[in-house]
Amino acid sequence: MCQCEANDLEKIDAIVGRIGADATRAIPVLQEIQKEFHYIPLKAIERIAATTEMTESQLYGVATFYSQFRLSPVGEKIIRVCHGTACHVGGAEGLTEALEARLGIKNGETTADMKYTLESVACLGCCSLAPVVMAGDKTYGKLDRKKVARIIDDLEGGGESR
Amino acid sequence: MSEMRKTIVVGMSSCNIAAGAEKVYGIIREKMADGLDVNLSITGCLGLCFCEPQVRVIDEDGSEHLYVDVTPERITGIIDEHLKGGRPIAAWASDLNQGAMVKLLGKQRRIVLANCGRINPERIDDYLAQGGYQALERVLRENRPAAVIDEVLASGLRGRGGGGFSTGLKWRFAYNNKADKKFVICNADEGDPGAFMDRTVLESDPHAVLEGMAIGAFATGADEAYIYCRAEYPLAVKRLDLAIAQARERGLLGKSILGTPFSFDIHVKEGAGAFVCGEETALMASIEGRRGMPRIRPPFPAEAGLLGKPTTINNVETWANIPWIIRHGAADFAAQGTEKSKGSKVFALAGKIKRGGLVEVPMGITLDEIIHDIGGGTGSKRQVKAVQMGGPSGGCVPRQLFDTRIDYDEVVKTGAIMGSGGMVVMDETTCMVDVARYFLNFTQLESCGKCTFCRIGTTRMLEILTRICHGRGKPEDIPMLEDLADQIKHTSLCGLGQTAPNPVLTTLRYFRDEYEEHIHEKRCRAGKCRDLCSFEITDRCVGCTLCARNCPVNCIAGASKELHVIDQNRCIRCGVCRDVCPFDAVAVR
Structure with missing residues (x-):
């Protein structure tokens, strides 16, 4: 699924060079790969396994164990609806529904134009502002169904990109 | 730092920032570029998350003013009136020596939080x-x-x-x-x-x-x-x-x-x-x-x-x-606390609570003091129903046990655990079966899969709880939940599995009637489980139109100052009408 070009391989090698090649560096290496490509291309796993002491099974195992890693491309902006306890009690499900309706996708999906991915997260740790949504790097608190749809309007209206 | 200038300190923790502190900081920077002569610094979180963003102004003579709920408009006012004009705006400042703040801070004993919100964490x-x-x-x-x-x-x-x-x-x-x-x-x-x-x-x-x-x-x-x-x-x-x-x-x-x-x-x-x-x-x-x-x-x-x-x-x-x-x-x-729990403990107060945030209290204080005296209760007309302590490993402590003291061993007696210190307060609109389902969903997703009972047992428990919440619960479900809970607790390797059943066990212990209502009467009194409830507008309605305007599916009809009616066929039972109604006119059936 990834069309890794030669310069992508260079990027991968550079990341390994910077972070380290021994087996204990698997998680930070994959984190940097994801920062670069916004997901973990399978080609990257193959490349790292070929050039370091990490194996494909270790890397794939780690990439599928931790919820942070994704193996397919995501939208330009990730909308994370917090489903921590306080947010759940405060109506987080309604926020996900409202965003699903506004974006025309289901939770976990990406819009056809690859602009937005809608996700749930366990807890963002801003419980006193519940319910909370994080769009890109920005956190919005004390939301309701109406306000949450306005986040998308904000982003559409020339909001800063990732 | 010059003593001849005022200092302005902006709270820049994640919670402050989410509440809008960056904008406030930006405005101060702009004004400084335009010649405003102050010292600008940042700090972390004071724990008063319910009234963020916060800005502290320290006058030339050292007197401090803590401004709360600082909006971009307010910071402009604070700059003009206080920083430039030397006239503090008492209405926007929080007097820590008066009213609710005394209750809030007076019962705290800050060791871990002593510097939080006071010092600049980046220096x-x-x-x-x-x-x-x-x-x-x-x-x-x-x-x-x-x-x-x-x-x-x-x-x-x-x-x-x-x-x-x-x-x-x-x-x-x-x-x-x-x-x-x-x-x-x-x-x-x-x-x-x-x-x-x-x-x-x-x-x-x-x-x-x-x-x-x-x-x-x-x-x-x-x-x-x-x-x-x-x-x-x-x-x-x-x-x-x-x-x-x-x-x-x-x-x-x-x-x-x-x-x-x-x-x-x-x-x-x-x-x-x-x-x-x-x-x-x-x-x-x-x-x-x-x-x-x-x-x-x-x-x-x-x-x-x-x-x-x-x-x-x-x-x-x-x-x-x-x-x-x-x-x-x-x-x-060791001078503070109980016999076996010394010092103080930090708690994160959230959920249906008036003054949510971080508090650090001496061990031995009661739950009631934390939730009502410090936290101010729900802040609405509704009563506190329970507090969830210890997250997915903990449990729901009902209101009648709020005289429980904060002490590792005392808390365990309730079926909850001290945990890391999360306290999520719940009121009558929280369904305890749904809360149990919520936590099981969490632990089931997070189980690493190594131990069979944790991996499959939590899945089975989640299926049963989901069934109950959807009105398909069976009388044998409760004993089945208890049996599974017991097995998972005793056959899991780590704390995650050993404690995963706690939210179910404590809600069964204290709120069994809610489970029974869901199963036998197909009813959710909290109005949370959508298949088991409906909302009706009672004659307390004054026709303010707030519910109609907030209904996500526009299924509430009624003219201004007239009784409103919900179209039950189109209603999705989200409960927004009840949440926004200022007159308590939306009832759960």
Whole structure:
């Protein structure tokens, strides 16, 4: 699924060079790969396994164990609806529904134009502002169904990109 | 810093920022570029998250004014009136010596949070000015590691991450294990939904954690450390990195610390999203670059931990207590609290609570004091129904047990656990079956899959709870839940599985009637389970139109000042009408 070009391989090698090649560096290496490509291309796993002491099974195992890693491309902006306890009690499900309706996708999906991915997260740790949504790097608190749809309007209206 | 100028300090913690602090900071910067002559600084979170963003203005004579709920409009007013005009705006300031604030702060005893929201976490000098690193200096100068351990042991400090194991004992085990290499680890993988104490401490006072770790390393004979921090806490990671760099620069970390033979350094490791990594053996597997799966103990980490070496693991709050204990002495620490739970504990108050945020209270205080006196109750007309303590490992303590004292062993008697300190307050609109389902969904997703009962048992429990919430519950479901809960508790390797059934067991213990209503009467009194409830507008309606305007599916009809009616066929039972109604005119049927 990834069309890794030669310069992508260079990027991968550079990341390994910077972070380290021994087996204990698997998680930070994959984190940097994801920062670069916004997901973990399978080609990257193959490349790292070929050039370091990490194996494909270790890397794939780690990439599928931790919820942070994704193996397919995501939208330009990730909308994370917090489903921590306080947010759940405060109506987080309604926020996900409202965003699903506004974006025309289901939770976990990406819009056809690859602009937005809608996700749930366990807890963002801003419980006193519940319910909370994080769009890109920005956190919005004390939301309701109406306000949450306005986040998308904000982003559409020339909001800063990732 | 010039004494002839006013100082303005903006709270810049994640919670402040989410509430809009960056905009406020930006406006001040703009005005400074236009010639406003003030000192500008930042600080962390004061714990008063319910009224953020906050800005503190310190006048030339040292008097302080804490402005709360600072909007962009308000900061412009504060700049014009107070900073330029010298006229503080009392209406926007919070008087800490009056009213609710006295209740809120008066019952607190701040050790871990003492510097939070007071100092600039990005400047080591601020921490030093508060006596920071004096404890480390003293233990290095005295050079008696065993005495440090005795002191921590005497303080009675117990692990603040949830387990409640004696910190001093843990250190002694590591100390007694002779090895060529030892580690200390700070568990900052604060995964319990509803808990944010550790994030706040790391963002607001990172050096306290570093100093605590350095003291622990010296005492146990370690020379290297890891802080395993959730990736969801980018600001905490940033401030830790900064604090570590500054401490290295001052010779407080690195080789030959303060000119002594003691060398010690700290690395920050970002987690990648796995709740089970809060379990110490899983956490170490994760640092080693593997899937974060727990293993059988013994051997305990103190014997064979990270990379097989003796390792001392404590959580953020535990480490942050250490410098205070060394500086003030074990006796001062142990002077507060109960017989077996000493010192203070930080709690994160959230949910249906008026004054949510962080509080640090002496052990021995009652739940009622925390929730009603400090937190102010629900802040609505509704009553508190229960408080969820300890996250997915804990339980729901009902209102009738609010005289329970905060003490590791007392809390366990209720079926909940002290946990890391999350307290989510619930009112009558919270369905306890739904809460149990929520937590089982969480633990089922986060189970690493190693133990069969944890992996499959939680799935079965979740299926049953989901069925009950959808009105398809059967009479035999309750005994089945209890049986599964018992099996999972006794056949799981780590804390995640052993405690996963707790939310179900405590809600069954205290709110069994709700389960029975769901199963037998197909009714959810809280109005949360959509298949089991409907909403009706009663004659208390005055026709304010608020519900109609907020209904997401526009199914409420009614003219202004007339009784409104819900079209039951189109209603999706989201409960928004009830939440927004100021007249309590929406009833659950």
